[in-house]
Amino acid sequence: MRFCIHDGPGIRTIVFLKGCPLNCWWCHNPEGISPRPEMFVRPGRCIGCGRCMQVCSVGLDRSRCTFCGECVRACHTGAREIVGQTMTVAQVMEQIEKDIIFYDESGGGxxxxxxxxxxxxxxxxxxxxxxKTMEIHTAVETSGYAKPETIKRIAQYVDLFLYDIKSMDDEKHKEATGVSNKLILSNIRDLSEWHPNVEIRFPVIPGVNDDIENVKALADLASSLKVKGVHLLRYHNAGTEKYGSLDKTYFLTDLQPPTDEKMAEIRSVFGDANVKVLNGGNEYYEQKSGAA
Incomplete structure (x- = not known):
């Protein structure tokens, strides 16, 4: 994804990599959870012509899909798309290099x-x-759920870590994401000791992690770490239609974004802990796609 301005400094190119060990209830990029390619269907574009059915050897059965792409090529309205593709380093760099002029002018990457x-x-x-050989600024958005040696291995090539923390309560974290937060918290404590540019990102999800007890616990953690500050990411449900396109179920259909009053309350908690809020707290989770 090109010309982004919310995922690090300046104008940026976002490279999406498929596969995630977490399965967050509110995930706005469900196409990024599975490490494998997936069929993405947009019902609103389908005109019922039947061309896809005619060329599919498995009768459009998702469980048997080989991702040959015949149905995609047969669809004249763009209702079908394969999300996720295998690319080489050279192919990715070819796309990145198209925007170098914008990085230079804006301080992006x-x-x-x-x-x-x-x-x-x-x-x-x-x-x-x-x-790095081309002196391009690099940032990595991460859940922090990885082996410590993996983080140390790649950190020397990373200028900025954007590090998500969802919940300080381990049981609630397991319920909402499917994994414990112990490794995540251990990794950020370690990483912030020796990497100079770590910023915490806190997705504010009403009824899930926006209680003041959790916010205070996160503020206390952030104040004890050598991090630059915290981004508050305001939940939004704009990406929920992706779930239907992937034949998945979204369970937070009635959830509304947090109010301005709630966001102001959360900002004040971080302020009381002398933790810098790096944005206004009014930004929504970006609706993105394009995982590779």
Whole structure:
């Protein structure tokens, strides 16, 4: 994704890597969870012509899909798309290099997102190295759920870590994401000791992690770490239609974004802990797609 301005400094290119060990209830990039390619269907574009059915050898059965792409090519309205593709380092760099002029003018660069980019450490490291040889600023968005040695291995090529923390309560974290937060918290304590540029990102999800007890616990953690500050990411439900396109169920259909009053309350908690809020707290989770 090109010309982004919310995932690190300046104008940025976002490289999405498929695969994530978490399965967050509110995930706005469900196409990034599975490490495999997936069929993405937009019902609103379908005109019922039947061309896709005519060319599909498995009768459009998702469970048997081979991702040959015949149905995609047969669809004249763009209702069908395969999300996720295999690319080489050279192919990724070819896309990145198209925007170098914008990085130079804006102080921007490349941000690796997902999914969880640390699930593809060898590939991520190779692309990061290629970026650094060209003096391109690099950022990695991560859940922090990775082996400590993986983080240390790639960190030398990363200028900025955008580090998500969802919940300080381990049981609530397991319920909402499917994994414990112990490794995540251990990794950020370690990373912030020796990496100079770590910023915490806190997605504010009403009824899930916006209680003041959790916010205060996160503020206390952030104040004890050598991090630059915290980004408050305001929940939004704009990406929920992706779930239907992937034949998945979104369970927070009635959830509304947090109010301005709630966001102001959360900002004040971080302020009381002398933790810098790096944005206004009014930004929504970006609706992104394009995982590779």
């Amino acid at each position: 490349v941000t690796f997102s997902g999914g969880e980019p640390l699930m593809q450490p060898e590939f991520l490291e190779a692309v990061l190295k290629a970026c």
